Amino acid sequence: MKNRPTMNDVAAEAGVSQATVSMVLNQSQAGRVSAETSQRVLDAAKKLGFRTNVHAKVLREGKSRMIGLIGDEVATTPFAGEMILGAQQEAWRRGHVLLTVDTAGDSRLEQAAISMMQSYRVAGVIYAAMYHRRLDVPTGLSGIPTVCLNAQDPAGSVTSVFPDEEAGGRAAARVLLEAGHRDIGMINIGPEGSTLPAASGRLKGFIETLDAEGVPFRAEWLRFGTGGYEDGLRGGLELLTLEQRPRAIFCANDRTALGLYYAAERLGLSVPDDVSVVGFDNQALLTPMFQPALTTFQLPLAEMGRLAVAEVLNRGSETKRLAVECSPQLRQSVASVKVYS
Amino acid sequence: MKNRPTMNDVAAEAGVSQATVSMVLNQSQAGRVSAETSQRVLDAAKKLGFRTNVHAKVLREGKSRMIGLIGDEVATTPFAGEMILGAQQEAWRRGHVLLTVDTAGDSRLEQAAISMMQSYRVAGVIYAAMYHRRLDVPTGLSGIPTVCLNAQDPAGSVTSVFPDEEAGGRAAARVLLEAGHRDIGMINIGPEGSTLPAASGRLKGFIETLDAEGVPFRAEWLRFGTGGYEDGLRGGLELLTLEQRPRAIFCANDRTALGLYYAAERLGLSVPDDVSVVGFDNQALLTPMFQPALTTFQLPLAEMGRLAVAEVLNRGSETKRLAVECSPQLRQSVASVKVYS
Numbered sequence: 001m002k003n004r005p006t007m008n009d010v011a012a013e014a015g016v017s018q019a020t021v022s023m024v025l026n027q028s029q030a031g032r033v034s035a036e037t038s039q040r041v042l043d044a045a046k047k048l049g050f051r052t053n054v055h056a057k058v059l060r061e062g063k064s065r066m067i068g069l070i071g072d073e074v075a076t077t078p079f080a081g082e083m084i085l086g087a088q089q090e091a092w093r094r095g096h097v098l099l100t101v102d103t104a105g106d107s108r109l110e111q112a113a114i115s116m117m118q119s120y121r122v123a124g125v126i127y128a129a130m131y132h133r134r135l136d137v138p139t140g141l142s143g144i145p146t147v148c149l150n151a152q153d154p155a156g157s158v159t160s161v162f163p164d165e166e167a168g169g170r171a172a173a174r175v176l177l178e179a180g181h182r183d184i185g186m187i188n189i190g191p192e193g194s195t196l197p198a199a200s201g202r203l204k205g206f207i208e209t210l211d212a213e214g215v216p217f218r219a220e221w222l223r224f225g226t227g228g229y230e231d232g233l234r235g236g237l238e239l240l241t242l243e244q245r246p247r248a249i250f251c252a253n254d255r256t257a258l259g260l261y262y263a264a265e266r267l268g269l270s271v272p273d274d275v276s277v278v279g280f281d282n283q284a285l286l287t288p289m290f291q292p293a294l295t296t297f298q299l300p301l302a303e304m305g306r307l308a309v310a311e312v313l314n315r316g317s318e319t320k321r322l323a324v325e326c327s328p329q330l331r332q333s334v335a336s337v338k339v340y341s
Numbered sequence: 342m343k344n345r346p347t348m349n350d351v352a353a354e355a356g357v358s359q360a361t362v363s364m365v366l367n368q369s370q371a372g373r374v375s376a377e378t379s380q381r382v383l384d385a386a387k388k389l390g391f392r393t394n395v396h397a398k399v400l401r402e403g404k405s406r407m408i409g410l411i412g413d414e415v416a417t418t419p420f421a422g423e424m425i426l427g428a429q430q431e432a433w434r435r436g437h438v439l440l441t442v443d444t445a446g447d448s449r450l451e452q453a454a455i456s457m458m459q460s461y462r463v464a465g466v467i468y469a470a471m472y473h474r475r476l477d478v479p480t481g482l483s484g485i486p487t488v489c490l491n492a493q494d495p496a497g498s499v500t501s502v503f504p505d506e507e508a509g510g511r512a513a514a515r516v517l518l519e520a521g522h523r524d525i526g527m528i529n530i531g532p533e534g535s536t537l538p539a540a541s542g543r544l545k546g547f548i549e550t551l552d553a554e555g556v557p558f559r560a561e562w563l564r565f566g567t568g569g570y571e572d573g574l575r576g577g578l579e580l581l582t583l584e585q586r587p588r589a590i591f592c593a594n595d596r597t598a599l600g601l602y603y604a605a606e607r608l609g610l611s612v613p614d615d616v617s618v619v620g621f622d623n624q625a626l627l628t629p630m631f632q633p634a635l636t637t638f639q640l641p642l643a644e645m646g647r648l649a650v651a652e653v654l655n656r657g658s659e660t661k662r663l664a665v666e667c668s669p670q671l672r673q674s675v676a677s678v679k680v681y682s
Contacts, residue, residue, distance in 0.1 A: 004459075004484065049484075054460040055396035055405065064396065075426035075643075078626060081416035085443050092450075097457060100441050102426050109433075116438060118345075119395040143345060143390075229629045258630070265606075285419060285626055288570050289599070302416075 005048040013044035021045075025052055026060075058121060065096045067312060068117035068125040068144075070110060074102035077130040078283055079301055083150060086305025087126060094313055096123065114140040124312035127151065132162055132197045145315045149308040150301075152197065156319055161308045164323035165201025168297050169252075171328055172202070172278050173209035175295060176248045180337035181276060184210060185221030185246030187235040187260065189253045192224045202252045202280060221246045225256060232259020240267055240275060247337065248276035254283045257294055257333075272335035282329050292332035300324040346389040354385035362386075366393050367401075399462060406437045408653060409458035409466040409485075411451060415443035418471040419624055420642055424491060427646025428467060435654055437464060455481040465653035468492065473503055473538045486656045490649040491642075493538065497660055502649045505664035506538050509638050510546025510593075512669055513619045516636060517589045518554050521678035522617060525551060526562030526587030528576040528601065530594045533565045540568075543593045543621060562587045566597060573600020581608050581616060588678065589617035595624045598635055598674075613676035623670050633673035641665040 007025070011018045016037060024033055024041040033041075044050075058064045069087060074080040088098050099120060101113040117125055124145035127137060134152045141158075148160040176184050186206055190199025207217045221239060225231025232251055239246055240263060251257035257279035264271050271277050271292060279296035287293070304324050311320070348366070352359045357378060365374055365382040374382075385391075399405045410428060415421040429439050440461060442454040458466055465486035468478060475493045482499075489501040517525050527547055531540025548558045562580060566572025573592055580587055581604060592598035598620035605612050612618050612633060620637035628634070645665050652661070 051456065051459045053400065053462060055399040055462065058396040059394065059400065075422035076625065077422070078419055081418070081421060081443070085416035085445060088441075088443055092453075097440060097442070097461075099438060101438070102422070102429055104426060112433075115392065118392045120438075121394060121396065255626075283626075284417065285596075285624075 005050045007050070009048055010041065010044045010050050013048055014040045016041060025050075026057070062121070063123055064121045066099045066120055066122045067091050067096050067309060068113070068120070068122040069098050069100045069128060069149075070103060070113050070117075070125060071100070071128040071130060072103050072105045072110075073130045074100075074128075075104065078285060079150075079281075079299065080128075080130050082301035083128065083305040086302030087149070087309050088305075089302075090306040090309040094309070096309070096313070110138060111140060114138060118144070124315070126308045126312055127158075128308070132165070134195075134197070145312055147308045147312045149304060152321070156321075159311045159315070159320045159322065161304045161311065161322045161324065162197065163299055163304070164325050165197050166205035167323070168280060168326040169202035169205025169207075169250075170209045171205075171297065171326070172250045172280065173206045173213075175278055175328060175330070175334060176250065176276065177210070177213050177215065179248075179276065179334050181248040181334075182215050182337075183221075183245075183247040184215065184217070184250070185223075185239050185248070186217075186250045187223045187225055187232055187239070187252065187256050189225055189227035189231075189256060191226070194224075199252065206250055221249075227253050227255060229255045229259040229262075232256035232261075233263050234259070236260035236263025237267070240264060240269060246275070248278075248334070250278045250280075252280050254279040254281045254286050254290075254294065254296055257296070258286055258289060261290060261294075272333050276334040276337075278334060280326070290331075290333070295331045295333045296329050297326040298329055299326055346391045348391070350389055351382065351385045351391050354389055355381045357382060366391075367398070403462070404464055405462045407440045407461055407463045408432050408437050408650060409454070409461075409463040410439050410441045410469060410490075411444060411454050411458075411466060412441065412469040412471060413444050413446045413451075414471045415441075415469075416445065419626060420491075420622075420640065421469075421471050423642035424469060424646040427643030428490070428650050429646075430643075431647040431650040435650070437650070437654070451479060452481060455479060455485075459485070465656070467649045467653055468499075469649070473506070475536075475538070486653050488649045488653045490645060493662070494660075497662075500652045500656070500661045500663065502645045502652065502663045502665065503538065504640055504645070505666050506542025507546035508664070509621060509667040510543035510548075510591075511550045512546075512638065512667070513543070513591045513621065514547045514550035514554075516619055516669060516671070516675060517591065517617065518551070518556065520589075520617065520675050522589040522675075523556050523678075524562075524586075524588040525556065525558070525591070526564075526580050526589070527558075527591045528564045528566055528573055528580070528593065528597050530566055530568035530572075530597060532567070535565075540593065547591055562590075568594050568596060570596045570600040570603075573597035573602075574604050575600070577601035577604025578608070581605060581610060587616070589619075589675070591619045591621075593621050595620040595622045595627050595631075595635065595637055598637070599627055599630060602631060602635075613674050617675040617678075619675060621667070631672075631674070636672045636674045637670050638667040639670055640667055 103110045128149035129151035146158045152160045223235035282298040352362045444451040469490035470492035487499045493501045564576035623639040
């Protein structure tokens with residue numbers, strides 16, 4: 001392995017002093033160096049593959065161009081990657097890099113990560129949850145610009161960026177109403193009374209929209225679950241064998257919708273002819289398993305990541321609550337129903 | 342937001358000079374400071390929440406305690422998270438942090454990432470592929486200790502850490518042989534002649550083991566695919582409707598196995614009574630969808646991540662090829678068959 005070239009090597013190559021190299025490459029007092037000499041230094045640096053030492057720059061400027069990203073359970077969720085990629089791309093675009101720590105839910109590791117990020121003089125920290133929830137921002141972050149990602153800080157001490165779950169529920173209801181459906185059920189992703197934003201928000205937006213459009217929601221067509229395939233299967237078998245059964249079902253995530261598809265198949269019913277289905281999350285790994293293709297909503301993962309970085313770098317004095325809309329992915333699982341008026 | 346405390350603040354709190362604080366906190370010439378004074382400085386630093394500036398340490402020591410991790414398509418694979426978590430945990434254990442860049446397959450971003458990591462004086466770089474393949478290590482990394490993760494460097498210029506695909510194929514064959522099966526088919530995850538290690542390695546290990554155990558593999562019971570659910574469905578419908586059909590099928594990944602389950606269900610056949618199934622990857626998101634639970638193999642994702650970090654930090658002069666075994670997850674999809682001898 002060859003040694004990294006130093007400023008002295010660049011100086012020797014360019015035939016100038018090390019001080020001149022420093023002025024040019026660090027862009028300090030560069031006006032004191034002629035354009036011709038400056039170009040010679042840049043050419044020499046390029047030829048030798050010299051790279052400035054970022055750490056010296058941090059010491060001069062007192063802050064680094066790193067952004068810390070602390071996430072829980074990044075490894076075990078299919079959503080983390082896109083959020084982190086969106087954050088990284090925005091950071092990169094603004095000349096920053098991400099220093100990412102997956103705490104795997106370990107609070108001691110979280111403390112250590114915060115301490116490490118302080119040592120690295122990060123420009124800010126993105127505190128990310130891998131499923132949308134409310135959380136307390138660790139006190140160790142109180143001295144650092146912080147933004148909650150896919151999470152809400154109920155104390156309002158920092159800006160939060162999260163999916164607009166209620167708007168998602170409203171949009172799901174509209175997709176079914178606009179196709180002419182009136183007999184509409186729902187399988188939720190939390191137990192009854194769940195306060196998880198995705199469960200409570202999607203349910204609230206969905207039911208309120210039906211009620212507002214004169215299609216009152218029937219409680220006997222609501223089932224609860226835990227967001228898993230098996231809840232869709234069980235809830236689907238129950239709802240689809242009722243004497244009076246719904247003709248359309250909103251599953252509050254794609255895994256649940258896949259279970260519902262399976263329930264329909266088992267009962268000899270066809271999607272969408274016998275039952276229309278709307279999912280949520282647009283989970284890529286599941287997409288090919290839906291036949292016919294599932295109408296669902298894309299979580300704004302990359303966009304939330306980008307926004308979080310923008311907020312952590314552009315921080316003003318006020319904290320914000322940024323609810324980002326989920327976009328509809330209209331496919332083949334919703335049949336149009338003739339409405340007799 | 343309060344300002345970060347400086348060494349001068351610590352010095353004032355402890356009633357000593359800034360030089361003394363520096364000696365104690367940077368552990369340089371600490372022998373020149375009495376134990377009592379040293380403790381006073383440490384107490385003051387703790388009280389004020391002072392943290393050393395890592396960047397100053399890097400400048401003194403000429404190298405950082407960061408390890409770069411460059412990955413392609415991290416965002417879109419279910420395997421990345423566990424690999425990166427394993428790498429992070431090992432890095433952390435050894436006092437290092439990971440600086441991760443997801444290039445999303447963009448070679449210009451990759452060049453920029455390498456350049457950035459040079460500037461940060463990383464101790465080494467892990468060059469990770471999100472699906473196992475052979476690749477060329479970028480020339481920009483030639484001056485930095487580098488390890489390939491979930492990838493093989495055919496040039497042998499750096500150490501490679503990857504799953505032992507052939508051993509996985511052999512183990513899958515043994516699971517079926519030991520249950521008494523003789524009529525055994527396979528649905529592979531690449532097209533015929535694929536040189537992707539997962540496709541070619543699992544196939545080779547599987548067929549060689551059957552042949553070696555006196556159960557010659559029948560070419561008409563082999564199907565190819567692309568690793569998707571639809572390949573398992575199509576291949577399953579073909580294999581299970583042959584006049585002479587296999588009683589056990591190895592699907593070279595779990596998504597394919599899920600398609601095969603669906604094909605069996607559609608044909609009114611039961612897993613494992615009518616057909617035994619072995620998968621590969623142990624993909625967590627799919628696990629609950631297999632009824633009965635699928636016997637499969639766990640990719641050594643976290644272990645490979647740990648090994649890559651260990652290798653990048655403990656580098657010797659020789660490069661290694663470290664093939665890591667996949668571990669069997671024995672569940673309910675393989676029936677024992679009575680063997681008449």
